[in-house]
Amino acid sequence: MFKGQFIHSIDNKGRVSIPAKLRKYIAPEANNSFVMTQGIDACIDIYPRDQWLTIEEKLLKLNTFIQKESRFLRLMLQNAHExxxxxxxxxxxxxxxxxxxxxxxxxxxxxxxxxxxxxxxxVYNAYISSSQETFEQIASEVMSL
Amino acid sequence: MFKGQFIHSIDNKGRVSIPAKLRKYIAPEANNSFVMTQGIDACIDIYPRDQWLTIEEKLLKLNTFIQKESRFLRLMLQNAHExxxxxxxxxxxxxxxxxxxxxxxxxxxxxxxxxxxxxxxxVYNAYISSSQETFEQIASEVMSL
DNA sequence: CCACTTTTCCCCACTACACCCCAAAATAAT
DNA sequence: ATTATTTTGGGGTGTAGTGGGGAAAAGTGG
Incomplete structure (x- = not known):
């Protein structure tokens, strides 16, 4: 499972290299293929192909004849890219x-x-320092379930 | 499965090219044939033939002796085109x-x-910006089910 | 039923960008 | 210090997207 943070450069063609430390955890079933989408908060989510398929299964259960579900699907997929x-x-x-x-x-x-x-x-630094709650407070809330 | 957005031109003959990135996901069973209908909200839905057949099955289950169902069928098919x-x-x-x-x-x-x-x-930009809810809000509502 | 107009379909050709390959710099390991 | 691996940079080429012309087909009217 992926963990840790890394600073990399992005060149003028939009290319980013995946850190070797993270590459180790990519399943062979992913076939070196990734799906990227806009994430929750101002970041980009990158799923190895096999992981993306489980997300896609959830999305397939939506009823696209209902406006709200249709809207969510559009928001989710409009910037998706493989x-x-x-x-x-x-x-x-x-x-x-x-x-x-x-x-x-x-x-x-x-x-x-x-x-x-x-x-x-x-943006990430701003995000981390934006919350009033301490790490300890959030931890006790989320992890006590 | 289809994902992502693309800006293409439409020439004066009404022709639109299907992006290569989307073409990859068209099943061979579709025989390069598409059915287009008016969609939910101001857009055009384009189904590869094989996907359309599953929609058609649902439509076949409607009871056309009920006015409302009959009306829906007409709305759905009046502008359908293969x-x-x-x-x-x-x-x-x-x-x-x-x-x-x-x-x-x-x-x-x-x-x-x-x-x-x-x-x-x-129209799409207007549609996206028309909602008060953020992506994060809609996501948590729809995906928490 | 025939002639004419209009639309549809198919083919060819140009342009630009995305992809793939090669190569260098930087970091880590031996 | 030397080697191996990881990260970064740039240049050529194939293919995707677009536009237009001509043949075939369909529609319209006399």
Whole structure:
């Protein structure tokens, strides 16, 4: 499962290399293919193909004849993009996702168990320091279930 | 399954090319044939033939001796149109559907799992920004089920 | 039933960008 | 210090997207 954070550069073609430490955890079933979508909060979610398929199964259960469910599906898929790693273990992130995450020339790559998140370092720092609650408070709330 | 958005042009013959990224997901059983109908909200739904058949099965279960169901069937089928891709992977969209979706010379093509949606870029942006709810709110509502 | 007009379909051709390959720099390991 | 691996950068080529012309077919009216 993915974990840890890494700072990498992103070149002018939108390419980001997947850290070797994270690559180890990619299942062979993913076929070096990834699906990226806009994430919760200003980041990009990157799912190895096999993990994405479990998300897709949930989405397939939505009833697209209901306006609200249709809207969610559009929001979720409008910036979705599939790509394979090149021989140098890089993927290309399209411009609309970079805009969404306010990314310029550096990215913060965050391992998040089943998926990888891509942040603008600046935005991520702001996000972390934005909450009033301490780590201990949130921990006790979320983990006591 | 279809995903992602693409801006393509529509020429004065009503032709739109299906993005190569979406073409990959069309089942061979579809025989390069598509059925287009008016969609939920101001867009055009494009189903590969094999996917359309599952919709058709549902429609066949409607009781046309009930006025409301009969009306729905008429609304659904009045602008339905079947067409095959040409050698350049384009389909022709009839004028009445273009009018319905308020399309002029550019289209936004949206992959939506089983189907492809065609929007006027202007109309789509208005649609997306029309809701008060954020992506995060809708996501937590719809996906927590 | 025939002639004419209009639309549809198919083919060819151009342009641009995305992809793939090669290569260098930087970091880590031996 | 040397080797191996990881990260970063750039250049050529194939294919995707677009536009237009001409043949075939369909529709319209005399």
């Amino acid at each position: 790509d394979e790693m090149d021989a140098q273990s890089r993927i290309v992130i399209p411009q609309n996702l970079l805009d969404y995450a306010q990314i310029e020339n550096e990215v913060l790559i965050l391992g998040a168990l089943k998926k990888i998140e891509i942040w603008s370092p600046r | 067409d095959e891709m040409d050698a350049q992977s384009r389909i022709v969209i009839p004028q009445n559907l273009l009018d319905y979706a308020q399309i002029e010379n550019e289209v936004l093509i949206l992959g939506a799992l089983k189907k492809i949606e065609i929007w006027s870029p202007r």
